[in-house]
Amino acid sequence: MSFYSDDASADELETLGWYHYDLSRHTAEALLLSNGTNGSYLLRNSNEGAGFFALSVRAKDSVKHFHVTRKGNGYVFGFNEFPTLQHFVNHFANQPLLGSDAGTLMVLKSPYPWRVEEPSIYESVRVHTAIQTGRTENDLMPSAPSLGTKEGYLVKQGAIVKNWKQRWFTLNRYELKYFKEKACEEPIRTLDLRACSAVQFDYSQDRVNCFCLVFPDRTFYLCAKTGVEADEWIKILRWKLPAVTLSVSSHR
Template sequence: MAQRRELLERELVALGWYHGNLTRHAAEALLLSNGKDGSYLLRKSNEREDLYSLSVRGKDSVKHFHVEHTGTSFKFGFNEFSSLKELVMHFANQPLIGSETGTLIVLKHPYPWQVEEPSIYESVRVHTAMQTGRTESDLVPNAPSLGTKEGYLIKQGKIVKSWKTRWFTLHRYELKYFKDQTATEPIRALDLTECSAVQFDYSQERVNCFCLVFPLRTYYLCAKTGIEADEWIKILRWKLSQIRKQLEEHNATLSS
């Protein structure tokens, strides 16, 4: 029995989006602060040993659904799957859940438990400890950043050089911009694997500007504050360094 349990745990970890003993509260904090509409993860349920919870983020809330392990299969709603692989394939091809409230939730983005973070941190000058009486179990784990960022930036037009406010989202190696935060379809998606440089720009009359250099066009963007512009530049440069690193590793594999 213990051996079967250990084997199951290994299979779950291999999913990549299984978060083990993550609590309901911590899962909500994680998905609301760093996930997006359609982000989901699997975790242990504290109700029974054979139950797991699928936590899924909607636009502004997180829903939780039971996944039951029967010993030979996994039950999810009216569906039953013989293996985790079959369960994952179902999520990939039928990514829709109907909740009791009538809300339809789409499973789009598995939220990985292991991420490589960009090192965008302030150094600590002074740290003063105060005794609060709380213990480690009272604290909610910090959510990993996943190297994602979103926010409003002012963008210069390609032909007419006017400036318009657009909503930007950075996920993996793709920078998308939308008419506003409520728009569902992006105006354009920029592939960062084609970007050669990200740098501060002082050629514009505006302040807090930076640019992204692509083969056919340079995009000029401005943030509201210098700190925000610096954050965008740091995370975008980190993305480019990751792309170069992967390319170098790929070339080294080919030549070896």
């Protein structure tokens, strides 16, 4: 990734932890503004050609760019000329001041490394779907509902005795199953959503975060822990309903 005929000098430059090679101006600004702090800086190749670089420095809510030119084995930065790469690096290690044409005074505080450890923290997937490449939205509607899945605890009202019990629900394809506990292998019941005519919030049960599923022979009442969770269930369950039901409902 080097621009230089002198391989030894090029290799020395590439050992610089904050040299970002062909990083673009736009990407440098995005990196420093998103992940850096005031005084973060990095070195990158300039689009002016071999031996030309740009020093990008974050100054509060903006990023300033400065010319750096390679001269022999050394570097020219502003009015300063450094005989070796090590002198150039030492200059920044001493936190010098930079003044831009606009009079902004900046302190070079911390180099932004080329290799950054990515935090191993990810959001858990609550609802996931798959869509085939090359299909339009119209192509997907008949088959797409079979692709979404979701699972979690909901409180369900009994059929005969109108008490409420916590059950573990799983949604896969058109099947909504509920179990006594998460660890149970056999479901208490499996509901075929292709027979469901409506899914909506319900306020008749004097309970919060409650919604219902309307089937020909019975309406099932379920409650989530939060309104956000209830809304998630309603949205994906509605997505599963037959297309004919959705089209009829949308014209009412």
